[in-house]
Amino acid sequence: MGLLDRLSGLLGLKKKEVHVLCLGLDNSGKTTIINKLKPSNAQSQDVVPTIGFSIEKFRSSSLSFTVFDMSGQGRYRNLWEHYYKEGQAIIFVIDSSDRLRMVVAKEELDTLLNHPDIKHRRIPILFFANKMDLRDAVTSVKVSQLLCLENIKDKPWHICASDAIKGEGLQEGVDWLQDQIQAVKT
Amino acid sequence: MLKKFDKKDEESGGGSNPFQHLEKSAVLQEARVFNETPISPRKCAHILTKILYLINQGEHLGTTEATEAFFAMTKLFQSNDPTLRRMCYLTIKEMSCIAEDVIIVTSSLTKDMTGKEDNYRGPAVRALCQITDSTMLQAIERYMKQAIVDKVPSVSSSALVSSLHLLKCSFDVVKRWVNEAQEAASSDNIMVQYHALGLLYHVRRNDRLAVNKMISKFTRHGLKSPFAYCLMIRVASKQLEEDGSRDSPLFDFIESCLRNKHEMVVYEAASAIVNLPGCSAKELAPAVSVLQLFCSSPKAALRYAAVRTLNKVAMKHPSAVTACNLDLENLVTDSNRSIATLAITTLLKTGSESSIDRLMKQISSFMSEISDEFKVVVVQAISALCQKYPRKHAVLMNFLFSMLREEGGFEYKRAIVDCIISIIEENSESKETGLSHLCEFIEDCEFTVLATRILHLLGQEGPKTNNPSKYIRFIYNRVVLEHEEVRAGAVSALAKFGAQNEEMLPSILVLLKRCVMDDDNEVRDRATFYLNVLEQKQKALNAGYILNGLTVSIPGLERALQQYTLEPSEKPFDLKSVPLATTPMAEQRTEGTPVVAVKQPEKVAATRQEIFQEQLAAVPEFRGLGPLFKSSPEPVALTESETEYVIRCTKHTFTDHIVFQFDCTNTLNDQTLENVTVQMEPTEAYEVLCYVPARSLPYNQPGTCYTLVALPKEDPIAVACTFSCMMKFTVKDCDPTTGEADDEGYEDEYVLEDLEVTVADHIQKVMKLNFEAAWDEVGDEFEKEETFTLSTIKTLEEAVGNIVKFLGMHPCERSDKVPDNKNTHTLLLAGVFRGGYDILVRSRLLLLDTVTMQVTARSSEELPVDIILASVG
Ligand SMILES: Nc1nc2c(ncn2[C@@H]2O[C@H](COP(=O)(O)OP(=O)(O)O)[C@@H](O)[C@H]2O)c(=O)[nH]1
Numbered sequence A: 001m002g003l004l005d006r007l008s009g010l011l012g013l014k015k016k017e018v019h020v021l022c023l024g025l026d027n028s029g030k031t032t033i034i035n036k037l038k039p040s041n042a043q044s045q046d047v048v049p050t051i052g053f054s055i056e057k058f059r060s061s062s063l064s065f066t067v068f069d070m071s072g073q074g075r076y077r078n079l080w081e082h083y084y085k086e087g088q089a090i091i092f093v094i095d096s097s098d099r100l101r102m103v104v105a106k107e108e109l110d111t112l113l114n115h116p117d118i119k120h121r122r123i124p125i126l127f128f129a130n131k132m133d134l135r136d137a138v139t140s141v142k143v144s145q146l147l148c149l150e151n152i153k154d155k156p157w158h159i160c161a162s163d164a165i166k167g168e169g170l171q172e173g174v175d176w177l178q179d180q181i182q183a184v185k186t
Numbered sequence B: 001m002l003k004k005f006d007k008k009d010e011e012s013g014g015g016s017n018p019f020q021h022l023e024k025s026a027v028l029q030e031a032r033v034f035n036e037t038p039i040s041p042r043k044c045a046h047i048l049t050k051i052l053y054l055i056n057q058g059e060h061l062g063t064t065e066a067t068e069a070f071f072a073m074t075k076l077f078q079s080n081d082p083t084l085r086r087m088c089y090l091t092i093k094e095m096s097c098i099a100e101d102v103i104i105v106t107s108s109l110t111k112d113m114t115g116k117e118d119n120y121r122g123p124a125v126r127a128l129c130q131i132t133d134s135t136m137l138q139a140i141e142r143y144m145k146q147a148i149v150d151k152v153p154s155v156s157s158s159a160l161v162s163s164l165h166l167l168k169c170s171f172d173v174v175k176r177w178v179n180e181a182q183e184a185a186s187s188d189n190i191m192v193q194y195h196a197l198g199l200l201y202h203v204r205r206n207d208r209l210a211v212n213k214m215i216s217k218f219t220r221h222g223l224k225s226p227f228a229y230c231l232m233i234r235v236a237s238k239q240l241e242e243d244g245s246r247d248s249p250l251f252d253f254i255e256s257c258l259r260n261k262h263e264m265v266v267y268e269a270a271s272a273i274v275n276l277p278g279c280s281a282k283e284l285a286p287a288v289s290v291l292q293l294f295c296s297s298p299k300a301a302l303r304y305a306a307v308r309t310l311n312k313v314a315m316k317h318p319s320a321v322t323a324c325n326l327d328l329e330n331l332v333t334d335s336n337r338s339i340a341t342l343a344i345t346t347l348l349k350t351g352s353e354s355s356i357d358r359l360m361k362q363i364s365s366f367m368s369e370i371s372d373e374f375k376v377v378v379v380q381a382i383s384a385l386c387q388k389y390p391r392k393h394a395v396l397m398n399f400l401f402s403m404l405r406e407e408g409g410f411e412y413k414r415a416i417v418d419c420i421i422s423i424i425e426e427n428s429e430s431k432e433t434g435l436s437h438l439c440e441f442i443e444d445c446e447f448t449v450l451a452t453r454i455l456h457l458l459g460q461e462g463p464k465t466n467n468p469s470k471y472i473r474f475i476y477n478r479v480v481l482e483h484e485e486v487r488a489g490a491v492s493a494l495a496k497f498g499a500q501n502e503e504m505l506p507s508i509l510v511l512l513k514r515c516v517m518d519d520d521n522e523v524r525d526r527a528t529f530y531l532n533v534l535e536q537k538q539k540a541l542n543a544g545y546i547l548n549g550l551t552v553s554i555p556g557l558e559r560a561l562q563q564y565t566l567e568p569s570e571k572p573f574d575l576k577s578v579p580l581a582t583t584p585m586a587e588q589r590t591e592g593t594p595v596v597a598v599k600q601p602e603k604v605a606a607t608r609q610e611i612f613q614e615q616l617a618a619v620p621e622f623r624g625l626g627p628l629f630k631s632s633p634e635p636v637a638l639t640e641s642e643t644e645y646v647i648r649c650t651k652h653t654f655t656d657h658i659v660f661q662f663d664c665t666n667t668l669n670d671q672t673l674e675n676v677t678v679q680m681e682p683t684e685a686y687e688v689l690c691y692v693p694a695r696s697l698p699y700n701q702p703g704t705c706y707t708l709v710a711l712p713k714e715d716p717i718a719v720a721c722t723f724s725c726m727m728k729f730t731v732k733d734c735d736p737t738t739g740e741a742d743d744e745g746y747e748d749e750y751v752l753e754d755l756e757v758t759v760a761d762h763i764q765k766v767m768k769l770n771f772e773a774a775w776d777e778v779g780d781e782f783e784k785e786e787t788f789t790l791s792t793i794k795t796l797e798e799a800v801g802n803i804v805k806f807l808g809m810h811p812c813e814r815s816d817k818v819p820d821n822k823n824t825h826t827l828l829l830a831g832v833f834r835g836g837y838d839i840l841v842r843s844r845l846l847l848l849d850t851v852t853m854q855v856t857a858r859s860s861e862e863l864p865v866d867i868i869l870a871s872v873g
């Protein structure tokens, strides 16, 4: 990879870098999703609960993503805001089978949307209604109702149902994100 | 490492240090760059360097600004630049205690420590352990175990050393990693093996048996690492020292290391053997011959190590060291001056009286070339010599005086002054010369501490000499020429002359009158005070206020006065309510130790009683006991070592009560004790008033309970008493791994050793610089005298030692030192009896076949005198 990096650099073909925040409650599947998006030789075998955050990189057809995969556990959520300013896009992951905590997810989302560093920016938000493979998972339509996503008027957003373990639904989401980011540029 | 700056650098404008004029706020402002993308690794690494520099210079970072910088720094983990990443690890470690929420980098660090980049892994482990507290440790335990057995040595070593640090606050978790540490201990890498053994030892250090097993196991199989051998030698010699026995496989192990193929190990073994207390000549011999061999090694480091070790044990094992005299003589001319100095001073310590002159001459030839540190070694040797050959003090004093006149730092000068003072104290015929040389020294002395110390000595010793008036000029010069601290010292010294010498009094009064106009408050106050006292011309006043100073603890006095101002009362302030100062350790010098080596832990002793006072004041049951008079100097063990429970008792004496403090530790991991008390049964008329229990004693967590007793009122003389003690408690069985206890418990008891209360518990040592004046001041209203025969005692030294220890009073005027070849001696003791009454004892001893002792006791009250005499008889 080193050589390719340098070669493409030389040719001025370096991909545009984007800074993405991956947020959502703990156990929703953030780390699993990001892991799946990485090239297969860089994926780690077992996913463990994140403590704090971890920086991961992956590429789409025309962009190079740097993702801040944040820990979703209660005691770390108030630390997310340290990273808002630099974020150019947000991936917000919801465990569609965790109905009980759907209100908590909504609360965290609302706090995020009202944060001064986010509120007035047209920052694209990609929602993954994850774990759709589970039997008691609700549909992505239902998730977007529960989170009142239709109220988000000033930011482009999109929701995809996903199964991070098999990798289903992820590509659709990333393609949407790529389009959004390039749309901003042009 | 940063070079230390000397004056020259400062003067030339400090061009050599690019960080010299850093501003904290500017640097933190720059740190905002960390938030920008793309990251410039060079620029960011440079800013991190500046932050680290500031922190290491002691710059204070507030929590908010530190946290902000820390979070900005976390974003640098995006970059894969190796230098920048290493700087991040360092910053994380340095800021781990300054910034908040530093655990935010946990996952980033675990990723690095398990990643592919070996250069990141070790440092990531160390940074991770630094930010992890005991609550988070479980989360990374798995990684730590893997890292300990990692095949990359730097990773394994990092994990082992970090575990050692974690042991301090998370013993129980780290303890679970011994299997991994065990595996690492058989590593082929010398550092890994060393670090693994270090960890294993520290996990087991409280378990003597396990340590012994560990040593025998690893040494039987042999170790790869010389460092590991050195560690095992140190551990073994520590065990041996505690056992007090030499007849053990541990000693054989150390001995066998003398034949190891690594010089480092051989040296360590030799050094361990010669430092073991109570080694026989036979046991020493092989170790000494190794050191002797090293003395002629071509390697300077080995010669240095050998001669330094010989130097240290020269006083303890003179004959063993003399065996190396020839080799040491060869080193006298060694081109390395440090080696030469050590060789000469060793020879001085062990050599014969006749060689002193020659060696002193030799050493003076290069005294100017060696550093202060080694000059202090020379002074120490001289100090030891003076004790050994009192007749040589003239030669040695001259040498000391010439050293005193030369350039030198504070430590060096202090060593010389200490040595001269001790010579003066030991040899009365050297007093006059000594004092006049010290007078000359303070004429041009840049060290305030030494000047005031010498002035104090002049005030104390000068008036007793044949020609006291000759010192006045030197002292008064200080009043004219020096800054305020020294001037104040000089005023006090003058007053002492006036208080002891009537002829000089008029001229002293004239001098003091001049000082009354001084610019400085303290100097003026002292002069005014002394002037007024001296003008009364009363011996008792002179004794109480000039010759013998305050005996109370100064912080205690401050607190008592503050309390008095907060709660104003009609009654005048009572000085007796103030706790006494613990006597300065420097006064209790033991024979044989060179003066300069004595540390002065006065501060520690003073604060210990203060801590007790505070703790006791917090217990409601002890309200109204009045001020704490005395806490026994060392806790007594009431259990044997290695029993189920460890109980140690400290006695706190109040005016009419004693509080017994029991510090308890429960060493059974399957029990929690609750409601623990120590029941006490006195032999005399003491009355137990109440028990303050320790609520709960979980495994290995020390707790405290108290017993309060009232002193006998009916028969106040019977203060010496034996208490039988029994610990009572409720036992709750618990799970050793989780510490969870059963709900139900049962009552149990445990018999402890008896506890003694002696006269010494009722008396606090105080120092009277001028015993005679104090004796006159107390007067003979309550004087009593009795004569006893000490039938079991054969020498005066032994008698003196026993009396001092028994009464717990302070020997004054160096009367605890019995001159050679005398058969009479007078021991002078001073103390304060509980309640604040001065008590003085003069004990005349006569040695015929046995020792006869005439005891005279004086006090301002009758009771203390009666108690003293009752306790002796
Ligand atoms: N069945 C199922 N399990 C998932 C899916 N995504 C993640 N998980 C599991 O959910 C758990 C939490 O995932 P993780 O990525 O650590 O969640 P994070 O806390 O949001 O980072 C893991 O055990 C994953 O294997 C999914 O789409 N389907």
Ligand SMILES: [Mg+2]
Binding pocket: A030, A031, A032, A048, A049, A050, A069, A070, A071, A072
């Ligand atoms: Mg995660």
